Each structure stands twice: as C-alpha cells, then as structure tokens.
Amino acid sequence: MTVLARAARRYLLPLFLLMAIAPSAQGAEVLASWNEGEAKQSIVRFVESVTKEGSADFVPVPERIAVFDNDGTLWSEQPMYFQLLFALDRIKALAPQHPEWKDKEPFASLLKGNVKAALAGGEPAIMQIVMATHSGMTTDEFDQIVSDWIASARHPKTGRLYTEMAYQPMLELLSYLRANGFKTFIVSGGGIDFMRVFSEDVYGIPPEQIVGSSGKTSFEMRDGAPLLMKSSEINFIDDKAGKPVGIHQHIGRRPIAAFGNSDGDLQMLQWTCSGPGPHFCLYVHHTDADREWAYDRQSSVGHLDKGLDAAADSGWTVVDMKKDWNRVFAFEK
Structure with a gap:
C-alpha cells in the first residue's frame, strides 16, 4: 500500500463518514452486529450527548478520547492470550x-x-x-x-487466522466512535511492539495510539547503521494499576470512554469514570459458550470478578455477549 493510500485510509475515510452520516443515524447503521437493547442504546445516547453542540454534555473533539483493552475486549483471549x-x-x-x-x-x-x-x-x-x-x-x-x-498462524479451536478472531461488534464500535470525532487508543497488558504490527490493519488504530507493556530498548550502531535492540529487561507493565499510569504517560489526557473485559481493566475504568464531565465505561462479559466462550469470576484468563461488582455499583454498561451481539465474528454466517 502506498503512503498516499495509507494517509487516505487513516485521515480521509473517518472524515467522509463523519460528513455523510448524521450522528443521530449512525448508531443504527454502524452498530449492525449489536442487538437492540440497553447496551447498544447506552452507547448511542452517550455519543450523541457528547457530540451535539449546545448540549450540556458536549465535549470538544480533542477531548474525545476512548481507550480499549485488547485481549478479550477487541479479540478473543481463549484458550490463552x-x-x-x-x-x-x-x-x-x-x-x-x-x-x-x-x-x-x-x-x-x-x-x-x-x-x-x-x-x-x-x-x-x-x-x-x-x-x-x-x-x-x-x-x-x-x-x-x-x-x-x-x-x-491459526487459532487452535477455530482454525482461523488470529486477526479473524476480532469481535465484529467492537470493530463497528471503533468505527462509530471515530466517525463521531473520537480518537481511539488500545491500552493493554499485551506487548506494545507486538500489537503495533497489526493494530492499524485490524482495528484502524495506528501504532502511535497503542499503550502496552514493554521491555527496555537501546540504541546501537552496527556496521555504521543505527538500530534499536530489544532487551530482556522489563521496562513497563501496562496492566491493572499500570493502565492509568500508561494513559497519563502516553496520551496525556484522561479518557472520557473506556472499554474492558477483566479485573485487569478495572483501574482504567475507575480512572476514566471518576473524571469531571461526561464519561462512559463498558465491560464485555463473555457469556456465549457456543459462539465464543463463557467465563468470568473463576477464569484464570480474563478473570472478571471485582470488575463485575464495580460495574453494578457504578452503573457502568455490561455487554452480555450472548444477548447483545447478533454476530460475534465477521466469519459467522
């Protein structure tokens, strides 16, 4: 893909979507894999409230920051990360x-x-x-x-490429938010260098909008050529309480929307939804053993216990995957 084509995809497509689709209609058209219900409605209500000029909840475009966990939130995390x-x-x-x-x-x-x-x-x-x-x-x-x-590489259960294990409803949500002036970031415990390789192609999120765990990297000259070497020494773990720290260090703005699926995302959601002004927090709850997996409080992968309780106490949106999504993956018939 040429540099011009990449630039057009990154900057012009969201602009065209924003101009072509009225905000009041985008939820119905873009969130096609979401069933009608409170989860979908809560997303649309929030987006419409913060993007409507003159609204008491209006948020200027530069402040429309949305952060997403990756594993279990944007794509599957079973049988292991x-x-x-x-x-x-x-x-x-x-x-x-x-x-x-x-x-x-x-x-x-x-x-x-x-x-x-x-x-x-x-x-x-x-x-x-x-x-x-x-x-x-x-x-x-x-x-x-x-x-x-x-x-x-292929997923051991589905035989699909790992990039095909991205959740279609979340891909639609990312596009919907960007069409409404949001800047979307991944904030994950996964490796920042690992995710940067595929994030733009799979999610439309460029490498510079990835916050993740990292090892230390050093600059070297080898045979007259400059290069960066990856060390075995840990630099930063972007998980649990590390996520708000990573957001502060990499983004520099408190998000107004945060999306996760496990207790590892709890502090990120707490940080987001304790800020001034309008905010939105959402947990993806894995409840569909037929189309994906069903797990939460007892799972060693994507453990969701304290977060589920916090969501109920704080009034955050909880997506019931089985009930709220009419399609989980794009390859479903």
Whole structure:
C-alpha cells in the first residue's frame, strides 16, 4: 500500500463518514452486529450527548478520547492470550539454538508439549518465556517475525487466522466512535511492539495510539547503521494499576470512554469514570459458550470478578455477549 493510500485510509475515510452520516443515524447503521437493547442504546445516547453542540454534555473533539483493552475486549483471549501462543511457537523455532532448554524449565516442558506444566510456574514462568522470545534482536527483526506469524498462524479451536478472531461488534464500535470525532487508543497488558504490527490493519488504530507493556530498548550502531535492540529487561507493565499510569504517560489526557473485559481493566475504568464531565465505561462479559466462550469470576484468563461488582455499583454498561451481539465474528454466517 502506498503512503498516499495509507494517509487516505487513516485521515480521509473517518472524515467522509463523519460528513455523510448524521450522528443521530449512525448508531443504527454502524452498530449492525449489536442487538437492540440497553447496551447498544447506552452507547448511542452517550455519543450523541457528547457530540451535539449546545448540549450540556458536549465535549470538544480533542477531548474525545476512548481507550480499549485488547485481549478479550477487541479479540478473543481463549484458550490463552494470543501473544503467549506466539511466544510458545517461537520457543519451538528457537529451540535448536538453545540445547540447554531441554533441561531447563519452563522450556523443557514446552518442548515436550506439556504447556500446562510449563505455565504452572505462574507469572515468573510466563515472563521467562516472553523475554526469551521477545529480546536479543532489533525492533525491525521483531516486527517482521510478528508480521510473518500473524499472517499464517491459526487459532487452535477455530482454525482461523488470529486477526479473524476480532469481535465484529467492537470493530463497528471503533468505527462509530471515530466517525463521531473520537480518537481511539488500545491500552493493554499485551506487548506494545507486538500489537503495533497489526493494530492499524485490524482495528484502524495506528501504532502511535497503542499503550502496552514493554521491555527496555537501546540504541546501537552496527556496521555504521543505527538500530534499536530489544532487551530482556522489563521496562513497563501496562496492566491493572499500570493502565492509568500508561494513559497519563502516553496520551496525556484522561479518557472520557473506556472499554474492558477483566479485573485487569478495572483501574482504567475507575480512572476514566471518576473524571469531571461526561464519561462512559463498558465491560464485555463473555457469556456465549457456543459462539465464543463463557467465563468470568473463576477464569484464570480474563478473570472478571471485582470488575463485575464495580460495574453494578457504578452503573457502568455490561455487554452480555450472548444477548447483545447478533454476530460475534465477521466469519459467522
């Protein structure tokens, strides 16, 4: 795609949508995969209230900031986070270069195909896996590795590309917000470099609007050429209480809308909905075991317990996936 084509897609398309579709009609036309009900209506009411000039809740365009978690909010996160599945595939690919992994956990269990045993070590084991597969290379090399993987790897249950596991109703919501002057950001515990590779193509969110976890990066000169090297040292974890911090550091404005699906997003929603003026917070509740998965309080992935209680206490919108979405994925008939 040419530079001109990318610019047209990024800047002109949202402008054309904004000019062509009256705000009062956009909800019905753009949120086609949303069933009529309180969840959809609450989104449309909020957007109309903050975009109508003269309204007591009117918010100027520069302040229309909306933040979205990624895993479990914009695309699926079962049977495990997709970035972790990427890391597991990388362990297999890198194993010939690391004969010591045959006797070292969690790598030994992974190479034997026992993922459950490898992940029994919890967060320390996961960090070992991620650091071993996300460092020791340039940022350009990492981008290419992720790009190749995301273009070919398949989801273990559906057989679909991981990018096809994005939720169609949330893609519509992103477009609807941008057509109404919102700037949309991803604020995720996932790796910032990992998400930046595909975020624009999948979500229409450019790399500079991604906030995520990161390892340290250093500048080097190699054979007279400048490059950035990815280190195995942790730089920032953008999860739980780290999300409002990441928003402050990367965005510099408090959002007026926040969307998540787990307790890891709770502080982001609390921060957003405690601000002055109008605000909107929404949780995606996974209730559809047939079309996706059903899980919440007892799940080790996408654990939603305190957040579900906070949503009820604070009057936040909770999307019942089974009831509120007439389609989950674009590939559904």
